[in-house]
Amino acid sequence: MEYSIFMVLNADKISQQSLPKHVAIIMDGNGRWAQAKNRPRVYGHKKGVDAVRQSVQFCTRLGIQSLTLFAFSSENWRRPEDEVNTLMELFLFVLGKEVKKLHKNNVKLNIIGDLSRFSEGLREKVDAAHELTRNNTGLQLNVAANYGGRWDITNAATMLAIKVAAGEMAAEDITEELMAEQMSMANQGELDLMIRTGGDLRISNFLLWQAAYAELYFTDTLWPDFNEAAFADAIACYVARERRFGCTGEQIKQLLAET
Numbered sequence: 001m002e003y004s005i006f007m008v009l010n011a012d013k014i015s016q017q018s019l020p021k022h023v024a025i026i027m028d029g030n031g032r033w034a035q036a037k038n039r040p041r042v043y044g045h046k047k048g049v050d051a052v053r054q055s056v057q058f059c060t061r062l063g064i065q066s067l068t069l070f071a072f073s074s075e076n077w078r079r080p081e082d083e084v085n086t087l088m089e090l091f092l093f094v095l096g097k098e099v100k101k102l103h104k105n106n107v108k109l110n111i112i113g114d115l116s117r118f119s120e121g122l123r124e125k126v127d128a129a130h131e132l133t134r135n136n137t138g139l140q141l142n143v144a145a146n147y148g149g150r151w152d153i154t155n156a157a158t159m160l161a162i163k164v165a166a167g168e169m170a171a172e173d174i175t176e177e178l179m180a181e182q183m184s185m186a187n188q189g190e191l192d193l194m195i196r197t198g199g200d201l202r203i204s205n206f207l208l209w210q211a212a213y214a215e216l217y218f219t220d221t222l223w224p225d226f227n228e229a230a231f232a233d234a235i236a237c238y239v240a241r242e243r244r245f246g247c248t249g250e251q252i253k254q255l256l257a258e259t
Contacts, residue, residue, distance in 0.1 A: 018239050020192035023059065024068040024207055024214070027051070028198030029222030031083075042086040047224040049094060058231050060105065060139050066188050068112075068142035070206050075148070077117075088122065091145065095125040099132060106138030112184040113147030114155075142185055149208030156182035156209075183209055190214075193238045195231075197223045215241055 027048060034044030052069065059067045072087060102109055111126045118126075159182045163169050180186060191210040194203060199220040203211060217234045219226075 019062060019235065020064060020215075020238055022066040022068070022189045022191045022193075023064055023235075024070070024191055024194045024211070025055065025226075026070045026194070026196040026198075026204060026206055027223040027226075028196060028200060030224060032198070033222040033224045041083055042090075044222075044224055045083075045087060045090055049090070049098075051223055051226045053098075054227055055231060056102070056107065056139065056141060058228050060107070062235070064139065066140040066142065066185070068144060068185065068191070068207065070144045070147070070204075072113075072145045073148060073205065075205070077146075088119070092122055092125060095122075095129055099129045102141065103133050103136065106136045107133060108136040108138065108140050109133045110140065110142045110185070111145055112142055113145045114151060115146065117146055140188060142188075144184075144206070147184070147206075149203075149205045149211075152184050152207075153179075153209050156180075180209070185210065193217060193234070195219070195234050197221050197226050 030044035030048045031041035032044070033047070034041050037043075055067065055069070071091070077084060099109060109129050111129070115123055115126060156179050160169075160174055160178060164171050164174075191207060191214040194207065194211055194214045195217045196203065197219055199218070199222075201218050203216070207214075215238050217237055219230065219234065221230050
């Protein structure tokens with residue numbers, strides 16, 4: 001089924017409450033997009049930055065609270081060295097060039113992941129970006145770099161284990177809520193929608209904890225071609241679904257009738 005952008009932006013049909021508050025995207029297909037054009041894979045990564053800009057603008061216009069982008073996974077270090085180096089250079093360039101634009105548009109930037117493997121220069125730019133945008137109140141833009149869902153969960157468990165070892169809490173006091181407080185994006189809303197471009201049907205170790213009840217949307221569109229219309233299709237599909245969170249459809253309808 002095709003979903004028109006007008007289905008999403010028509011305020012008479014769709015309320016703000018029905019839209020996702022937190023969207024995550026696995027930005028896949030940059031290399032294949034470039035190869036299809038007989039260009040090196042790194043060209044696709046550079047063109048993918050344009051799709052990032054469009055997605056940020058789209059979320060800002062639509063009033064989405066958080067957008068989380070999978071920029072570089074912990075498994076991406078296995079890629080060819082020249083491609084990894086180019087990705088690092090591109091990351092540095094984008095942080096240097098784009099952060100001021102994000103700040104001007106009231107976007108708060110948050111880089112999540114294990115940054116210890118990055119260069120000192122890159123970590124300094126990350127810190128500067130965080131500091132510049134920390135008080136912004138618009139879209140929360142999370143960029144996952146050297147991130148893995150298993151790492152996130154393991155890191156949270158380690159933090160709680162340290163507290164138990166220090167006598168600050170008992171092991172039996174650990175709850176899902178306490179675990180969630182130690183996770184990346186702990187102070188942000190639950191993930192509502194996860195999008196993957198590029199045609200693969202998996203989430204590739206991305207936001208494993210946060211995606212427990214997220215709606216999943218897969219598209220064959222390669223990331224550099226993921227424009228506003230493609231994003232609108234994903235949002236419209238989300239809006240058309242019935243989210244039950246373990247309840248029956250009838251229970252949800254009854255709840256809606258009482259509000």
